[in-house]
Amino acid sequence: MSAQREMKEKNPWPVTIIIIVIGVIVIVALVTVAVLQNMPLSQKYKYGIVLDAGSSHTALYIYEWPAEKDNNTGRVQQTHVCKVQGPGISSYASEPWKAGESLMACMQEAQQRVPGKRHLETPLYLGATAGMRLLNMENSSASDAVFRAVERSLHTFPFNFQGARILSGQEEGAFGWVTVNYLADRLEQGLETTGALDLGGASTQISFVSSNYDGSESPSNSVTFRLYGNNYNLYTNSFLCYGKDQAMKLLLAQQTLLAPKTIVDPCFHPGYSEAVSYSGLYDSPCVSNRKPQGAPEAFNHTGSGNFLQCQDVVKSIFNFTYCKYSHCSFNGVFQPLLQGHFGAFSAYYFVMDFLNLTDTSIPLTKVKEVISSYCATPWDEVKRQHPGVKVKYLAEYCFAGAYILTLLTEGYNFTSDSYTQIEFIKKIKGSDAGWTLGYMLNLTNMIPAEAPDSPPLPYAGYVSFVTVMAVLLFVLVIVSTRRFWLRCSKRPQIV
Numbered sequence: 001m002s003a004q005r006e007m008k009e010k011n012p013w014p015v016t017i018i019i020i021v022i023g024v025i026v027i028v029a030l031v032t033v034a035v036l037q038n039m040p041l042s043q044k045y046k047y048g049i050v051l052d053a054g055s056s057h058t059a060l061y062i063y064e065w066p067a068e069k070d071n072n073t074g075r076v077q078q079t080h081v082c083k084v085q086g087p088g089i090s091s092y093a094s095e096p097w098k099a100g101e102s103l104m105a106c107m108q109e110a111q112q113r114v115p116g117k118r119h120l121e122t123p124l125y126l127g128a129t130a131g132m133r134l135l136n137m138e139n140s141s142a143s144d145a146v147f148r149a150v151e152r153s154l155h156t157f158p159f160n161f162q163g164a165r166i167l168s169g170q171e172e173g174a175f176g177w178v179t180v181n182y183l184a185d186r187l188e189q190g191l192e193t194t195g196a197l198d199l200g201g202a203s204t205q206i207s208f209v210s211s212n213y214d215g216s217e218s219p220s221n222s223v224t225f226r227l228y229g230n231n232y233n234l235y236t237n238s239f240l241c242y243g244k245d246q247a248m249k250l251l252l253a254q255q256t257l258l259a260p261k262t263i264v265d266p267c268f269h270p271g272y273s274e275a276v277s278y279s280g281l282y283d284s285p286c287v288s289n290r291k292p293q294g295a296p297e298a299f300n301h302t303g304s305g306n307f308l309q310c311q312d313v314v315k316s317i318f319n320f321t322y323c324k325y326s327h328c329s330f331n332g333v334f335q336p337l338l339q340g341h342f343g344a345f346s347a348y349y350f351v352m353d354f355l356n357l358t359d360t361s362i363p364l365t366k367v368k369e370v371i372s373s374y375c376a377t378p379w380d381e382v383k384r385q386h387p388g389v390k391v392k393y394l395a396e397y398c399f400a401g402a403y404i405l406t407l408l409t410e411g412y413n414f415t416s417d418s419y420t421q422i423e424f425i426k427k428i429k430g431s432d433a434g435w436t437l438g439y440m441l442n443l444t445n446m447i448p449a450e451a452p453d454s455p456p457l458p459y460a461g462y463v464s465f466v467t468v469m470a471v472l473l474f475v476l477v478i479v480s481t482r483r484f485w486l487r488c489s490k491r492p493q494i495v
């Protein structure tokens with residue numbers, strides 16, 4: 001009996017097993033608590049809504065980001081876009097209430113998409129670009145009435161409406177640049193930035209960082225940012241009236257000076273023929289000062305589809321001769337030397353995508369051949385080949401292709417080499433390239449000036465570290481316990 005008890009007392013295993021079980025429980029508890037305590041909270045999102053009131057149309061963008069990560073990069077993304085039916089808000093100058101009305105369907109969609117409990121805190125912005133810039137120049141009371149109407153509509157929704165306003169050309173260019181670089185994660189990582197080329201209907205923007213530009217030569221083209229601890233001195237310029245729709249008006253106005261009744265336009269397809277009213281053509285401040293005296297009601301716009309001649313007419317709407325700076329793009333506007341990669345979006349993308357020319361490794365000579373052959377295709381055949389494409393766009397792709405090439409090569413001075421540095425883009429990581437995201441990031445202070453402090457270890461590293469340390473500790477305890485019991489069992493028994 002006493003020998004059995006002795007045996008039991010000397011056998012260390014029952015105690016060791018108890019220690020192992022307790023140890024395992026402690027480790028599991030420790031790691032679970034550490035993981036739960038530090039786990040990113042279940043993905044709750046915050047939202048922001050931006051309405052891009054462009055000259056040709058309005059689009060509503062919904063952005064979302066994880067609620068607890070307001071300050072981190074690459075996290076805000078577009079979750080939804082709604083295209084407003086009808087034209088841009090500047091087209092409602094004579095019946096402003098319709099501008100407000102036009103936004104209702106997309107706003108109702110936004111109300112469905114953003115969770116109800118987030119409505120009150122969700123900022124809502126409307127930014128208008130060159131269409132409203134032009135209307136404001138031409139008739140400021142009409143543009144005020146349009147803004148009153150859209151504000152009235154937007155106030156009826158439960159979001160945190162932050163106002164509707166016209167962006168300056170500089171803001172439009174700079175926020176497009178912020179969007180492109182934010183989405184490509186170039187800002188937080190302090191990488192060389194990508195330039196931004198935006199072609200709208202009424203204006204066009206070019207924005208890039210050039211190491212030989214300090215902002216002193218033409219201060220009005222300079223925008224400085226401090227983002228994630230890095231300083232950026234951005235060159236940006238917006239050319240009002242050089243969006244593709246207004247540029248086409250410039251082109252038509254130019255041609256009607258020579259032939260007021262019928263123009264044979266080399267930028268339109270052979271067989272194309274359309275009556276155009278003079279009042280429609282001259283309704284914009286971009287061309288209104290050029291209206292010929294005693295012009296008829298309308299003129300006949302016909303096409304001849306000759307790319308080379310088209311390029312010549314397109315060149316005539318630019319002034320390449322006057323420049324008071326060291327370098328200019330066109331119309332006497334300063335531009336530093338081009339540098340780095342560029343993302344070209346909006347109409348640049350739509351046009352080049354239609355023409356199958358988004359691949360910029362295609363040499364410029366080949367690009368010209370493709371556009372030339374599209375221009376020369378008879379209008380009936382073009383319509384037959386592309387039954388699903390809006391006829392207005394179809395008719396304009398020849399002009400638009402020639403315009404884009406001229407703007408890039410003669411206007412901004414891209415060469416056959418630097419042309420390959422352009423990427424025609426629509427989206428980056430699922431979000432549309434354009435000024436809206438950069439605008440919202442700026443207004444919600446979502447890009448910090450200084451790099452946010454990051455924990456010494458990433459989350460996965462932290463969890464692995466805690467686990468390894470706990471296991472090591474446990475093994476140590478087991479080994480020492482076993483050694484202790486073994487020593488006890490080997491000690492001579494005193495009887």
Ligand SMILES: Nc1ncnc2c1ncn2[C@@H]1O[C@H](COP(=O)(O)OP(=O)(O)O)[C@@H](O)[C@H]1O
Nearest residue numbers: 054055056057129130200201202203243347350
């Ligand atoms: N599918 C398409 N094909 C060709 N052009 C398009 C297409 N979709 C939009 N666009 C053009 O893109 C331009 C967008 O300009 P917009 O943003 O409305 O003007 P702005 O930025 O000057 O205020 C317009 O010229 C419009 O016609």
Ligand SMILES: [Ca+2]
Nearest residue numbers: 054129200346
């Ligand atoms: Ca635009």
